[in-house]
Amino acid sequence: MHFANDLGTGRHLEHACARLQDAAVELETVLARLPGDEQADLHEAIGSIMETLQLIASAHARLEPPIAAD
Numbered sequence: 001m002h003f004a005n006d007l008g009t010g011r012h013l014e015h016a017c018a019r020l021q022d023a024a025v026e027l028e029t030v031l032a033r034l035p036g037d038e039q040a041d042l043h044e045a046i047g048s049i050m051e052t053l054q055l056i057a058s059a060h061a062r063l064e065p066p067i068a069a070d
Contacts, residue, residue: 013060017053024049 024046031042 010060010063013056013063017056017060020049020053020056024053 027042027046027049031039031046034042
């Protein structure tokens with residue numbers, strides 16, 4: 001039963017990652033159109049998204065069942 005909960009949580013984390021990646025791509029598109037002096041906030045937002053993605057990936061990795069040794 002616990003494993004089933006982990007799978008559901010894992011799927012939610014994967015969906016969250018996909019949405020964050022889409023947001024980062026959108027922000028990068030907007031960033032390319034802004035003058036240099038107006039880019040700082042978007043750079044910070046993209047950096048925050050990347051940090052969040054790393055945290056989610058770490059949490060997701062802890063949910064993965066251990067691989068059995070041969």
